Amino acid sequence: MPGVLLLAYLSGVLLVRLGLPAFLGYLGIGMVLRLLGFPGDPLLDFFSDLGVYLLLFTVGLGLRLERLVRREVWVTGVSQLLLLPVFLAALYILGLAQNLLSLLVLAVALINPSTVLLARVLQGKGELSALHGQLALGISVFLDVVSLALLILVGFQGVGALGFSVLALPFLRPLLVRLFHLAQNAELKLLLGVGLALLGAELARFLQAPEALGALFMGLGLSRYPGVGEVAERLWALRETFLVAFFLRAGMAVGPDGVFVGLLLLLLLLLKPVFLFLPLVRQGFRARTAFLVGVGLGTYSEFGLVVAGILQGLGQLTPQGVGAVALAVGGSFLLGAPMVQRAHLFYERWKPWLKGWEKPGLHPDEEPRGALGANWLVVGMGRTGAAAYRFLAGRGERVLGLDSDPAKVEYHSSKGRRVLYGDAEDPVLWEGLDLNGVKGVVLALPDLEARLQATRALRAKGFAGVVGAVSYAKEEDARLLEAGVDVVFHPLLEAGERLAERVLQASEA
Numbered sequence: 001m002p003g004v005l006l007l008a009y010l011s012g013v014l015l016v017r018l019g020l021p022a023f024l025g026y027l028g029i030g031m032v033l034r035l036l037g038f039p040g041d042p043l044l045d046f047f048s049d050l051g052v053y054l055l056l057f058t059v060g061l062g063l064r065l066e067r068l069v070r071r072e073v074w075v076t077g078v079s080q081l082l083l084l085p086v087f088l089a090a091l092y093i094l095g096l097a098q099n100l101l102s103l104l105v106l107a108v109a110l111i112n113p114s115t116v117l118l119a120r121v122l123q124g125k126g127e128l129s130a131l132h133g134q135l136a137l138g139i140s141v142f143l144d145v146v147s148l149a150l151l152i153l154v155g156f157q158g159v160g161a162l163g164f165s166v167l168a169l170p171f172l173r174p175l176l177v178r179l180f181h182l183a184q185n186a187e188l189k190l191l192l193g194v195g196l197a198l199l200g201a202e203l204a205r206f207l208q209a210p211e212a213l214g215a216l217f218m219g220l221g222l223s224r225y226p227g228v229g230e231v232a233e234r235l236w237a238l239r240e241t242f243l244v245a246f247f248l249r250a251g252m253a254v255g256p257d258g259v260f261v262g263l264l265l266l267l268l269l270l271l272k273p274v275f276l277f278l279p280l281v282r283q284g285f286r287a288r289t290a291f292l293v294g295v296g297l298g299t300y301s302e303f304g305l306v307v308a309g310i311l312q313g314l315g316q317l318t319p320q321g322v323g324a325v326a327l328a329v330g331g332s333f334l335l336g337a338p339m340v341q342r343a344h345l346f347y348e349r350w351k352p353w354l355k356g357w358e359k360p361g362l363h364p365d366e367e368p369r370g371a372l373g374a375n376w377l378v379v380g381m382g383r384t385g386a387a388a389y390r391f392l393a394g395r396g397e398r399v400l401g402l403d404s405d406p407a408k409v410e411y412h413s414s415k416g417r418r419v420l421y422g423d424a425e426d427p428v429l430w431e432g433l434d435l436n437g438v439k440g441v442v443l444a445l446p447d448l449e450a451r452l453q454a455t456r457a458l459r460a461k462g463f464a465g466v467v468g469a470v471s472y473a474k475e476e477d478a479r480l481l482e483a484g485v486d487v488v489f490h491p492l493l494e495a496g497e498r499l500a501e502r503v504l505q506a507s508e509a
Contacts, residue, residue: 004033004044008244020337023247023302027330030251038252044245050198051242052306053215054235057197059148060219061232070138072283076293077142079279080111083271087111090268094261096324102316105150109304110265110325111272112143113297114333131406131421132292139276140297148216151307154316155210163209169200169217176221186234193231194238196222212310250305253323261320262327265300269332273298278357287354288347288426295343299336300329344425344453368420369432374400377441379424379454381408384470384491385444389417392442402429425450430457440466443485448476452483459484 011025087107096106113136156164176196183189197215204214222228273294280290308325311317339346347354378389381403389412392399402422403409412419422429424445441458443451451469458467468487469480477488 004029004038004041004248005244007032008248012244021333023243024330024333026244026247027251027326030248030253030326032251033248034252040249040252044248047242047245048249048309049201049211051239051244051246052212052309053197053201054194054239054242055303055306056212056216057193057200057219058232058235058239059144060216061222061228072135072280072285073138073142075283076135076276076279077139077146080139080143080272080275081108081146083111083268083275084108086271087268090264094264094324096261096317096321099316101150101154102311105147105154105307106304106311106317106325108143108147108150109307110268110300110328112147112301112304113140113272114299114301114303114336131404131423132289132296134406135280135289136293136296139293144303147303147307151310152213152216154311155213155314163204163207165207166204166209166214166217169203169214170221170223172218173221173225176218177225180222180225180228180231186230189231190234190238193235197235210310210314212313246306246309247326250309250322250326253319253326259324259327261324262331265324265328266331266335269298269300269328269335277354281357281359284359287351287358288428290357291347291350291354292343295336295339295346298332298339300325300332302329305329348427368402368422368429372400372433372435372438374398374418375437375439376400377402377438378444379403379422379441380444380446381405381412381419382444382446385442386412388442388444389419393417424454427453427457430454430461435461435463435465438463438465440468443467443469445470446472448472448479451485452479455480455483455485 007029008026011029012022013025015025016022084104084107087110088103091103091107096103179192179196180189183192196218200214200216200218201211202214203218204211207214222231276294276297277287277290280293281287305322305325308317308322312319312322376392376397376399378385378392378399378401381389381401385401385403389399389401399418401412401417401419402424403412403419404421404423406421409419409421424443435458441454441463443454445451445454455467455469466486467484468489469485471477471480471488471490472492480488
């Protein structure tokens with residue numbers, strides 16, 4: 001077992017350095033172990049089950065149904081479900097599941113995109129709160145909820161009346177809240193989270209219901225409670241560690257038949273971006289926003305692999321079926337991760353054709369055009385950008401803020417600040433702006449590539465004013481200066497220096 005985990009670690013390191021998710025390495029090691037005739041290990045099985053329990057427990061903790069109420073989210077999510085007949089027919093022909101309900105659960109689970117991959121890439125690029133990021137995450141959560149609802153239905157197939165008592169676990173909320181209040185530090189909160197996940201699984205086993213659903217409903221008992229997000233964050237790393245065993249087992253299930261089925265499932269993947277792009281442009285969004293959402297959600301989900309594992313535990317899916325799903329999920333990440341990373345470049349390449357699908361007139365994600373009536377632009381209205389805006393406005397300058405997060409635009413506008421929606425990585429933004437009278441631009445964007453693209457677009461437009469940009473590492477400075485930035489500011493480094501300077505001044509007073 002230790003040697004298997006070490007091999008998994010080394011494969012994960014290799015895949016991460018290649019810019020791919022580590023779990024693909026775990027699947028690969030599992031496939032190698034199968035070829036070598038590895039018989040399995042009881043500890044590996046226990047770790048695998050524990051990872052699934054922690055996963056569903058944290059899903060319960062983080063369930064936010066209010067994310068689904070936006071019309072564009074549920075309309076686009078329902079449009080994805082129009083693919084169900086295609087997936088159902090394919091799964092039936094391939095003989096993966098035992099009955100119609102199991103086929104339906106597996107089909108919806110495969111239609112699910114990877115929320116984890118999407119969130120990690122968008123967070124790394126600083127686009128998690130951008131309009132296309134919010135839309136993509138909302139649609140992903142919608143499909144997660146549908147998949148969970150169906151999984152609960154199939155889980156209760158053949159369960160006796162006592163088993164349905166698991167549905168009452170969320171009503172333990174008053175007791176769970178009191179236990180949560182007793183946890184005074186991070187270690188105790190982590191211990192509480194693990195204990196509750198296992199308790200939910202054990203209660204479900206006692207009630208003769210699926211253990212994984214017990215963990216899910218126990219998590220729902222603390223959902224939305226203030227401060228519980230810290231528990232979910234601390235459980236994240238722990239559950240990912242134990243899920244290594246789950247992915248190893250899934251890789252060990254991949255056989256010759258699974259390879260053929262997995263490749264066929266990968267062909268169906270081509271339909272997913274189309275059924276995301278078209279509903280969004282039909283609702284009036286720009287082709288760029290719809291394309292970025294479609295690419296971001298154009299993978300299978302690792303949660304679909306977990307669902308396949310649960311179905312196998314319920315006797316509704318063969319090990320070969322789990323192996324086929326593992327191969328399809330892994331293959332979708334290999335194809336999808338580079339696409340998500342380079343989505344902006346692909347859009348620029350295909351823009352003339354994609355824009356032909358747009359509806360005429362104004363779009364809900366329209367960006368400002370023409371003269372701005374400002375002499376300073378602040379791009380990125382987070383903490384640093386908002387501070388820069390307030391400073392310039394306090395000096396009597398005419399300032400305009402731009403941000404790709406509609407929530408930030410609304411917040412700053414409610415405070416009386418002039419802030420408009422604008423995505424700095426969209427060349428259309430800079431092409432449409434009249435920068436006459438603008439003395440300088442402050443780029444307070446978290447993503448280096450966004451700062452570089454904005455600077456190059458400004459200089460290509462002939463902007464001769466001052467461009468200032470934040471830099472979060474010395475290695476970024478040379479690239480920013482080469483692109484045309486005049487002033488580089490290190491907020492983390494210089495904040496510490498200013499603090500030391502003021503403390504020194506106070507000590508000498």
